[in-house]
Amino acid sequence: MLRLMVCLGIFGLACPSKLWSQERLAYFGVPTLPQHPAVVHRVLIDTGENHALGKDTLFQVVNAKGEPIAYYRKILQEACFNGQCRPLNLQLYWNITGRYLGFELPSGEFLSKTEHVPFTANEYHQLHKLLADSLSPLGNFNYLDLTPTAARKTEKLDGITAPTATSVLPYVVKGAVYTTYVLWKLVYGSTQQEVQRLTKQVLTAAMAHDMLESPDRSDHFWLLNNLDGLDSLTGALEQQLVGMVSDRDYTLGERVLRVLPNRSLNSDTIQLELLQQFQGSTYSLRLLILEKLMQANALYPSAVRVLTAQLKDLNGAALAVAFRLFRKFRIKNKETLTEIRKLQHSDNAYIASLASDYLDDRD
Amino acid sequence: MKRRSALAKLGAVSLGIASPRLLRGEVFAQPYERKERQLETDILVIGGGTAGVIAAIQAGRAGRKTTLVENGSMLGGTTTTGGVNFPGIFFAWGKQVIGGIGWELVQDAVTLADGTLPDFSVPHGRQHWRHQVRVNPAIYALLAEEKCVQAGVQLRFYETPTHIEATKNGWKVVTVGKGTQTHIQCNQLIDCTGNAYAASLAGFKLLREAETQPGTLQFKIGDYDYAHLDMAMIKAKFNEAVAQGELVKGEFLNVESLLHSAGDNVQHIAGADATTSETHSLANITGRASLLRTVRFLRTLPGLEKLKVLDMQNETAVRETYRIDGLYRISREDYVSGKVFDDAVSYSYYPIDLHDANGVAPKHLEQGKVATVPLRALIPKDSRNFLVAGRCLSSDRLANSALRVQASCMGMGQAAAAAAVLANKQGTSPAEVPMSDVRALLEEHGAIVPKA
Numbered sequence: 001m002l003r004l005m006v007c008l009g010i011f012g013l014a015c016p017s018k019l020w021s022q023e024r025l026a027y028f029g030v031p032t033l034p035q036h037p038a039v040v041h042r043v044l045i046d047t048g049e050n051h052a053l054g055k056d057t058l059f060q061v062v063n064a065k066g067e068p069i070a071y072y073r074k075i076l077q078e079a080c081f082n083g084q085c086r087p088l089n090l091q092l093y094w095n096i097t098g099r100y101l102g103f104e105l106p107s108g109e110f111l112s113k114t115e116h117v118p119f120t121a122n123e124y125h126q127l128h129k130l131l132a133d134s135l136s137p138l139g140n141f142n143y144l145d146l147t148p149t150a151a152r153k154t155e156k157l158d159g160i161t162a163p164t165a166t167s168v169l170p171y172v173v174k175g176a177v178y179t180t181y182v183l184w185k186l187v188y189g190s191t192q193q194e195v196q197r198l199t200k201q202v203l204t205a206a207m208a209h210d211m212l213e214s215p216d217r218s219d220h221f222w223l224l225n226n227l228d229g230l231d232s233l234t235g236a237l238e239q240q241l242v243g244m245v246s247d248r249d250y251t252l253g254e255r256v257l258r259v260l261p262n263r264s265l266n267s268d269t270i271q272l273e274l275l276q277q278f279q280g281s282t283y284s285l286r287l288l289i290l291e292k293l294m295q296a297n298a299l300y301p302s303a304v305r306v307l308t309a310q311l312k313d314l315n316g317a318a319l320a321v322a323f324r325l326f327r328k329f330r331i332k333n334k335e336t337l338t339e340i341r342k343l344q345h346s347d348n349a350y351i352a353s354l355a356s357d358y359l360d361d362r363d
Numbered sequence: 364m365k366r367r368s369a370l371a372k373l374g375a376v377s378l379g380i381a382s383p384r385l386l387r388g389e390v391f392a393q394p395y396e397r398k399e400r401q402l403e404t405d406i407l408v409i410g411g412g413t414a415g416v417i418a419a420i421q422a423g424r425a426g427r428k429t430t431l432v433e434n435g436s437m438l439g440g441t442t443t444t445g446g447v448n449f450p451g452i453f454f455a456w457g458k459q460v461i462g463g464i465g466w467e468l469v470q471d472a473v474t475l476a477d478g479t480l481p482d483f484s485v486p487h488g489r490q491h492w493r494h495q496v497r498v499n500p501a502i503y504a505l506l507a508e509e510k511c512v513q514a515g516v517q518l519r520f521y522e523t524p525t526h527i528e529a530t531k532n533g534w535k536v537v538t539v540g541k542g543t544q545t546h547i548q549c550n551q552l553i554d555c556t557g558n559a560y561a562a563s564l565a566g567f568k569l570l571r572e573a574e575t576q577p578g579t580l581q582f583k584i585g586d587y588d589y590a591h592l593d594m595a596m597i598k599a600k601f602n603e604a605v606a607q608g609e610l611v612k613g614e615f616l617n618v619e620s621l622l623h624s625a626g627d628n629v630q631h632i633a634g635a636d637a638t639t640s641e642t643h644s645l646a647n648i649t650g651r652a653s654l655l656r657t658v659r660f661l662r663t664l665p666g667l668e669k670l671k672v673l674d675m676q677n678e679t680a681v682r683e684t685y686r687i688d689g690l691y692r693i694s695r696e697d698y699v700s701g702k703v704f705d706d707a708v709s710y711s712y713y714p715i716d717l718h719d720a721n722g723v724a725p726k727h728l729e730q731g732k733v734a735t736v737p738l739r740a741l742i743p744k745d746s747r748n749f750l751v752a753g754r755c756l757s758s759d760r761l762a763n764s765a766l767r768v769q770a771s772c773m774g775m776g777q778a779a780a781a782a783a784v785l786a787n788k789q790g791t792s793p794a795e796v797p798m799s800d801v802r803a804l805l806e807e808h809g810a811i812v813p814k815a
Contacts, residue, residue: 284462
């Protein structure tokens with residue numbers, strides 16, 4: 001969701017109160033966590049950017065629970081226009097997962113294009129959208145790519161009055177190629193990693209639980225990719241994660257199964273939840289669920305019962321993995337063996353062979 | 364010394380000189396005799412590449428006696444020996460479209476290499492490679508073989524068919540290999556050679572373009588610092604060398620790309636054809652000579668003096684050779700419009716991707732479009748008990764440029780096997796098997812079957 005904010009408080013605490021008397025331009029996307037700021041921490045960071053100093057302050061906005069809810073940097077940098085330079089003065093915001101969140105201009109400031117013509121509302125909106133595109137080809141361009149070779153020979157390193165390379169045009173605000181480029185590079189530069197590092201440092205199970213409520217699925221991915229930052233998972237978080245294993249989103253389900261700690265499997269509730277998801281899943285996820293259960297220390301009797309009841313409907317690899325699972329945990333109960341003996345008489349030679357092998361191994 | 368005893372001694376000495384001295388444990392072996400074998404199988408799959416592996420596993424898991432003949436030393440074809448270890452696209456517009464055994468193999472290979480999958484829900488835009496999954500070719504080959512063996516597939520490496528003739532109840536196929544000649548009687552034959560080679564031996568008509576897409580020898584180069592290269596100078600020198608004939612025009616269209624990606628899928632070998640030993644030998648020799656020539660040239664340039672070849676595939680991978688004249692020929696229009704055939708057995712999702720002397724400019728499918736493969740495109744005209752799977756399916760050139768990619772070939776392999784299995788069970792020919800049965804079998808084994 002994109003919206004024009006006229007500095008009405010989402011990051012109010014981050015704004016010095018004396019500036020509230022005037023309207024300011026701000027564009028924000030949807031944050032992971034609700035924005036109820038309580039305090040702002042200053043973090044000195046090495047930006048790695050080509051400044052004389054290289055150091056800057058990253059502001060961490062924190063809620064009353066002490067959880068970070070957003071980050072921002074005050075950008076004061078020169079952008080050169082037609083051989084003349086003027087400061088680029090704005091605040092760039094990052095979500096707690098490192099994705100771009102928005103920008104805000106100090107009171108009285110505006111962004112401008114060629115010949116200092118101010119951005120229109122549409123162009124601010126466009127800039128916001130361009131900055132939100134983490135996969136933008138701008139990431140592959142370097143400064144010299146912004147203008148065609150012929151124009152470069154004039155020594156005007158000015159992406160505004162010099163013609164813009166046609167390959168760059170779709171990814172920049174017309175007339176503000178350099179501004180777009182510089183801001184995009186700032187958004188996806190070293191600050192992004194710093195933001196993620198800081199969030200991971202303070203990640204808790206409760207925060208993870210809340211993050212999974214985010215409407216932006218990239219936040220779910222971020223959490224899954226950083227789940228190893230948690231010392232332990234609560235039962236509620238484990239169930240929330242298992243609930244995400246569904247055909248609605250294969251990639252998310254696959255990632256959950258990959259990162260769910262094996263220790264979480266030592267619970268009959270989680271094993272049953274996984275088998276519940278198994279029943280409604282596609283073949284691809286089914287195989288992953290069974291492979292995941294292979295990592296448990298034991299297969300609970302309740303889980304064995306559920307899987308035994310499924311045997312007659314399984315085929316191919318799913319059946320083979322189910323047998324491997326039973327073999328690993330030496331399942332020899334009467335009900336399971338009865339079901340397997342039935343499969344021994346299948347008219348599918350492959351299934352009959354799997355069943356016979358299992359029964360032979362048991363002996 | 365008497366004359367007779369002297370001659371006898373001389374003879375003994377001569378024998379001693381003429382005979383090699385045997386070391387302890389050595390014996391003289393009898394000359395090797397070519398072994399003649401007689402085999403019977405329900406399903407014979409010829410070609411253990413992308414489609415053939417999947418077809419064999421499917422047939423084996425469906426309980427049929429299955430034999431797979433492969434003329435190389437390991438399974439996987441383009442993905443492994445060819446080194447194209449990014450086997451196409453399995454998801455389209457946020458949904459999985461190719462699943463089943465092919466995806467199972469990819470998924471297992473990714474897991475065993477601790478890899479991560481791309482987020483398929485994020486549209487790839489014009490950069491379809493964002494949805495490509497890189498697999499470790501060695502792991503892929505190992506898994507493919509394990510799954511074949513577990514499915515009861517009899518693997519016959521180093522063999523190639525020399526004779527195929529129809530019998531009353533299927534096919535008689537003669538193969539030769541290292542020291543073997545094998546007579547295989549099968550009920551259903553699936554040609555997964557990629558070149559319709561078995562179809563040709565069986566007497567079916569083939570189609571071929573006057574000019575086929577180039578092949579590629581995959582390799583890795585290194586030992587240079589890309590970030591500090593004077594690319595403008597390198598490009599100028601490279602183009603100059605091409606203009607002067609020192610390098611072959613068209614083999615490497617973009618030296619920047621070659622250096623940026625440090626090799627990979629960047630070379631074009633015109634006319635590369637994998638159909639026979641002779642044509643594939645030529646493609647290999649041309650591909651390797653091209654690489655050597657280019658490496659020698661690059662090492663003369665500043666910043667590249669230490670450039671080395673770090674790895675190279677065993678053979679030049681091939682994009683296009685022959686196609687069958689099938690019961691239905693998939694057209695470009697069918698492909699780009701996402702036509703769903705009544706007998707659609709699998710999906711295919713890839714840009715129209717025709718490589719030629721000018722490079723390649725993929726033409727992406729429109730939003731929401733996913734092509735389908737009808738069973739008829741896998742069946743040669745006037746055939747019985749015969750199917751193909753893979754890039755040699757019946758299609759026009761532009762449709763084929765998308766259909767040829769591995770994920771689609773995997774889907775076809777599984778579908779062809781399902782049809783062959785059912786034909787075998789029902790005592791009929793693949794074209795006569797009810798589609799509902801094909802669909803049911805495929806879905807039981809995880810394949811995704813388009814719904815009309």
